[in-house]
Amino acid sequence: MSCQRGNIARVRKQKHQNVTTFKNTLHDSSKKTKAINEKEIAEVCKRCQDIITWKVKYKKYKPLSQPKTCTRCHKKTIKDAYYIVCLPCAQSLEVCCKCGKKEEIVSHFSPSKTEQLQALAQLEQEVKALSERKRRAYYRYVDKLQGKKKKKKKPAEGAEDSTVLSDGGEEEAEEEAAAAEDYLKSAREKLEKLKKGIDDDFLDDLDDLDLSDDDDDEWEDEDDDS
Structure with missing residues (x-):
């Protein structure tokens, strides 16, 4: 980036390039990190889901130590970090649990x-x-x-397939x-x-039946003959 007035765009690449991608479990295999990685991010909009996913991926996610107060019902019913609306209020008002706005919910909590x-x-x-x-x-x-x-x-076949399954568990x-x-x-x-x-x-059986007007005419003709 230059000191020239109006020149705010940098053309060159980043000086120190990362050889490998960041892994939050490379030097930390604790139960807390494992629980954070396995945490389900749901009942939020797409933007909020991306924000929380980024925090989890780069070890910026800080879980709650105690329940948080909901901004709608004012009860301590929130157990997930960065949420401001509890699940019952969010479902009844159809809002995002993180931002509290009426946005499209991308995913819901799967039943246990x-x-x-x-x-x-x-x-x-x-x-x-x-x-x-x-x-x-x-x-x-x-x-x-x-x-x-x-x-x-x-079923998987071969050792290579088993390694792939272990990675995508x-x-x-x-x-x-x-x-x-x-x-x-x-x-x-x-x-x-x-x-x-x-x-x-x-x-389907009803659709297969042929209830045409010709049958009704035949019945009327028989009644007349009798």
């Missing part, structure tokens, strides 16, 4: 394993209350969903969580349809 088990148990209880025909239709649909999940997961965990969430959502939608009496197979 306990919540998933509770949701599955509740689904089973509701399925038992259905009739035999609807219950079989539900289980056929669930079997198809489970078959799709098994096809997506393929976090991505696999995220994919499994998303698949489980989609499974619960699809199963719930199917159950609600069966509860309302809307069965896809039954509707």
Whole structure:
């Protein structure tokens, strides 16, 4: 950069170039750093998500030592750093948890394993209350969903593949969580349809029936002859 008036653009490259990318776990393998890296960043807009991701990547993230006060309900319900709105208030007002503005939320918190088990148990209880025909239709649909999940997961072959899997363990965990969430959502939608009496197979059978006006005319002709 020159001292010349108006010359604010630097043409040359950075003097000291980085040979390798920065890794926050290179010299720090503590449980705290591991927990920060595994932390889920959700219920925020795209800009706020990028900011928190940068802080985590370059070891600038400072977790809270105690709960923080929400700016909307004024209760100490915030457990995530840099958030100003608690999760219930953000969901009810449809705002970002970090900036508090009405922006598009890029991702939501995935349910925990306990919540998933509770949701599955509740689904089973509701399925038992259905009739035999609807219950079989539900289980056929669930079997198809489970078959799709098994096809997506393929075993690794060779040592090179195993190293790749070990490096992408976090991505696999995220994919499994998303698949489980989609499974619960699809199963719930199917159950609600069966509860309302809307069965896809039954509707397909109705579409296949040919209820034309010619049949009605034939019935009228037979009545006249009689």
